[in-house]
Amino acid sequence: MANLVTNDPLVLKNRSFRRFHQEVPVELETLRELVDLARLSASAENLQPLKYILSCDPQENELVFPHLGWAGYLADWPGPDEGERPSAYIIIVGDTELAKNVDCDHGIAAQSILLGATERGLGGCIIDPMRRQRLHEILDIHSRYEILLVIALGKPKETVVIEAVGTDGDIRYWRDGKDIHHVPKRTLKDIIL
Ligand SMILES: Cc1cc2nc3c(=O)[nH]c(=O)nc-3n(C[C@H](O)[C@H](O)[C@H](O)COP(=O)(O)O)c2cc1C
Numbered sequence: 001m002a003n004l005v006t007n008d009p010l011v012l013k014n015r016s017f018r019r020f021h022q023e024v025p026v027e028l029e030t031l032r033e034l035v036d037l038a039r040l041s042a043s044a045e046n047l048q049p050l051k052y053i054l055s056c057d058p059q060e061n062e063l064v065f066p067h068l069g070w071a072g073y074l075a076d077w078p079g080p081d082e083g084e085r086p087s088a089y090i091i092i093v094g095d096t097e098l099a100k101n102v103d104c105d106h107g108i109a110a111q112s113i114l115l116g117a118t119e120r121g122l123g124g125c126i127i128d129p130m131r132r133q134r135l136h137e138i139l140d141i142h143s144r145y146e147i148l149l150v151i152a153l154g155k156p157k158e159t160v161v162i163e164a165v166g167t168d169g170d171i172r173y174w175r176d177g178k179d180i181h182h183v184p185k186r187t188l189k190d191i192i193l
Helices: 028-039 056-069 105-119 132-138
Strands: 050-055 088-095 123-127 144-155 158-166 181-185
Touching: 028 050, 028 105, 028 144, 050 056, 050 105, 056 088, 056 132, 056 181, 088 105, 105 123, 132 158
Parallel strands: 158 181
Antiparallel strands: 050 088, 088 144, 123 144
């Protein structure tokens, strides 16, 4: 992320990265530390219904990858090539025996995980898996757990920049000729009513 300096706020440095140095491992202990941050995050009625499945083993990662959808607005890009894929995943599931429906706990947990990853020089992307049922089966997850989100993690291998949404209102992210990923964000003026 050549565009950001070290004292930028963590939230600014924490972009969605989709290409990684796949050869750089993310250790199981790191994943456990990140889940520990999620564990301390807010939870509706303090029910804490979230559970986590960790994967940092290349063979297990290969099982997860085909069930994810990448950057829907980049129509010509099918997702990261072999060598640029995530080194790890944290799969957030809801324990239906603790709460029938999970409201937004998983979004908060995902952000805690990604901020912790950013602090550690890692990066990632929240993925709403395309083929939840298949992923459930492939990973042999018990039926009491509902897959909510997948967090892809690794050492980022791309530059992501933020820019203001233009007058045309287009919020679609895009990549330029130098392969820099641009993310339009609405301005403060446009969002404070
Ligand atoms: C709930 C949620 C689901 C998302 N699902 C996907 C996804 O399936 N695939 C993907 O490539 N990005 C996904 N994203 C990442 C968004 O595309 C990304 O947050 C957005 O483009 C803004 O970029 P930024 O995170 O760098 O601000 C998801 C983000 C959220 C919050």
